[in-house]
Amino acid sequence: MAAAVFFGCAAIAFGPALALVLLTVAAEPLRVIVLVGGAFFWLVSLLLASLLWFVLVRVGAQAEPRPQRGLLLVGAAASVLLQELFRFAYFKVLKKADVGLVTISEDGRSPISLRQMAYASGLSFGIISGIFSVINILADSMGPGIVGIHGDSPYYFITSAFLTMALVLLHTFWGIVFFDACERRRYWGLGLVVTSHLLTSGLTFLNPWYEASLVPIFIITLCTGLWAFVTAGGSFHNVLKCLSCKQEDDSTVMMYSALQVPCED
Numbered sequence: 001m002a003a004a005v006f007f008g009c010a011a012i013a014f015g016p017a018l019a020l021v022l023l024t025v026a027a028e029p030l031r032v033i034v035l036v037g038g039a040f041f042w043l044v045s046l047l048l049a050s051l052l053w054f055v056l057v058r059v060g061a062q063a064e065p066r067p068q069r070g071l072l073l074v075g076a077a078a079s080v081l082l083q084e085l086f087r088f089a090y091f092k093v094l095k096k097a098d099v100g101l102v103t104i105s106e107d108g109r110s111p112i113s114l115r116q117m118a119y120a121s122g123l124s125f126g127i128i129s130g131i132f133s134v135i136n137i138l139a140d141s142m143g144p145g146i147v148g149i150h151g152d153s154p155y156y157f158i159t160s161a162f163l164t165m166a167l168v169l170l171h172t173f174w175g176i177v178f179f180d181a182c183e184r185r186r187y188w189g190l191g192l193v194v195t196s197h198l199l200t201s202g203l204t205f206l207n208p209w210y211e212a213s214l215v216p217i218f219i220i221t222l223c224t225g226l227w228a229f230v231t232a233g234g235s236f237h238n239v240l241k242c243l244s245c246k247q248e249d250d251s252t253v254m255m256y257s258a259l260q261v262p263c264e265d
Contacts, residue, residue, distance in 0.1 A: 009160070034117050076204075077201070123168075161211045170197075
């Protein structure tokens, strides 16, 4: 049973992300590089957040023997802000790299677009964030022990898996919207991304009241996904055309008059 819980929760948490990587990233070397680079930037933000938390705990321990809830809120908010700060730093790095790619390209165009870089970087932020948030939970799911035997919620593992899945998708959507807002200098878009990230992290403090945390988080995920879809150039017409699986008729007319062989006398 423990193995079933482990693999089931791991599939829920990282199944969509794995599918996205295999179908949209793995075949393109530049996207893989952007994916790995994004994970590195997120890890640096985690390192700084850990150092800040270490200082906060040491300072708070002088007044209280245990970290208070307010200290946890401050630490979570600081971690979110650092992640968004390093997302902006990664955007700047990718913009400079894009200039170099344009310079060395034969046709004067970049082999990877800004939207593709935004998608790959957001996906990398989500995957590495999800790994660090759920890896210990998955390790505990292997046992020994039974969740809920002392009156706690028996849905701890599966709700953590769904929360991780939402977090991975949210980071992917945030990356698309964030890069577009930076490119177009839409500061309100940046503010909404940071605000929704802070709100999502704050909702996790309602656990184990999972109805009050998971439902709003998935609503935020859906709304942010629609926003990212429109930002990336998607439309309802394209969705219908994709679902219908109809191919457009090739109405191109080719002129052969200049290529005709002269008639023999």
